[in-house]
Amino acid sequence: MQNQNCPACYRQPSSTVRWAGRLFFMLGFCALSILGAVVPALADNLPLQTAKAMSLLRPESGYRLELFAAVNNARSIAVAPELKGIFVGTRGPNLYFVRDADGDGKGEEVNLIADDFKMANGIAYKPGTLFVADQHRVVSYDLSDFDWTALGRARILFTNLPDKRHHGWRYAALSPDQSRLFIAVGAPCNICKVGGLEGTIISMPISGGAPKIYASGIRNSVGLTFHPDTGDLWFTDNGGDNLGDDVPREELNHATAEGLFYGYPWYAGNDTRSPQFAGETPPAEVTFPAFTFNAHNAALGLTFDDGDALVALHGSWNRTIPDGYKVVRVEFRNGEPVATNPFLDGFLRSNGEVVGRPVDVKHYIDGSILVSDDHASAVWRLVPTKK
Incomplete structure (x- = not known):
């Protein structure tokens, strides 16, 4: 039986060279399955998948690519300036802290600080507190005595997320004033009727208590943030599967107010009607996306940068010709998204080989850009080459 915390374990070697590389990969990442383990974040002998991606990724002109840290199944990022590092969530039980004690933009060590979540993907940080939106509940951790190696006792904030x-x-983010926690709650299906908190973005006080639905009609958002100037909520959404190679298009949505409805499940994504509900009349007031990406690109984490949005396209899994697999810069004009250009490319090779899949995008303490990658098990750092 394969170790769920170490997906590389028990693979059969295809050659002596491959086995040597995989052995290093296994030892490094299996060590991180031990709570409290401290592993160097950077090493001369990187896991083969991480090293290959490092050699092939191409940043936007004006940036250079560096490896911030090798982190197994790296997903959501929460930057913690006061702690000199970042929290990294996963789509599994593990949660990490990567420490950059000297502030040089390279993590010196990766610490497994918790290993008892159902899905440690939804994380957010404010000075003194870490919030985790797990599959079934929301908790917080007091970081006043945090030693970089383990979290203390969880404080329960809410227990009735759809399990x-x-x-x-x-996916979780704090409001601009850090008084409320916003959490994306996906629909538990491809296309189906939803109830309760399913298919929504909820908002709740950081002290805990019953959440309220801020936005609804959302299939599966795995990225949300607030515009630094307007304070408006922007979020991505993933369209339905198995409807064709080119439909429905993926979404970048703008919430100009609380209470808007975004169409799901009557719409599978963008303006594509769901065949399951083709005979039904959808609600009259549907807010359609502000911008769309190619079908099945899987738009995930995003952040605003210099007036534009940087969006991670995780990449397709159910399209005849693979597409996505990049971070794009969404150009804004007069406050509206109008076009995209590659920001970090090369995750998908011309022969169809996938060397990485971007997940989340965040600004680091020094203003550089961090990109998590759950395929190459890395957190990449893009550093401006011009001041």
Whole structure:
């Protein structure tokens, strides 16, 4: 039986060279399955998948690519300036802290600080507190005595999130004033009727208590943030599967107010009607996306940068010709998204080989850009070459 915390374990070697590389990969990442383990974040002999991606990724002109840290199954990022590092969530039980004690933009060590979540994907940080939106509940941790190696006792904030694994990986972000926690709660299916908190973005006080639905009609958002100037919520959404190579298009949505409805499940994504509900009349007030990406690109984490949005396209899994697999810069004009250009490319090779899959995008302490990658098990750092 394969070790769920170490997906590389027990693979059969195809050659002596491959086995040597895989052995290093296994030892490094299996060590991180031990709570409290401290492993150097960077090494001369990187796991083969990480090293290959490092050699092939191409950043936007004006940036250079560096490896911030090798982190197994790296997903959501929460930057913690006061702690000199970042929290890294996963789509599994493990949660990490990567420490950059000297502030040089390279993590010196990766610490497994918790290993008892259902899905440690939804994380957010404010000075002194870490919030985790797990599959079934929301908790917080007091960091006043945090020693970089382990979290203390969880404080329960809410216990009634839909406890379903399908689209059960949450995404979390704090409001601009850090008084409320926003959490994306996916629909537990491909296309189906939803109830309760399913298919929504909820908002709740950081002290805990019953959440309220801020936005609804959302299939599976795995990325949300607030515009630095307007304070408006922007979020990505993934369209339905198995409807064709080119439909429905993936979404970048703008919430100009609380209470808007975004169409799901009557719409599978963008303006594509769901065949399951083709005979039904959808609600009259549907807010359609502000911008769309190619079908099945899987738009995930995003952040605003210099007036534009940087969006991670995780890449397709159910398209005849693979597409996505890049971080794009969404150009804004007069406050509206109008076009995309590659920001970090090369995750998908011309022969169809996937060397990485970007997940989340965040600004680091020094203003550089961090990109998590759950395929290459890395957190990449893009550093401006011009001041």
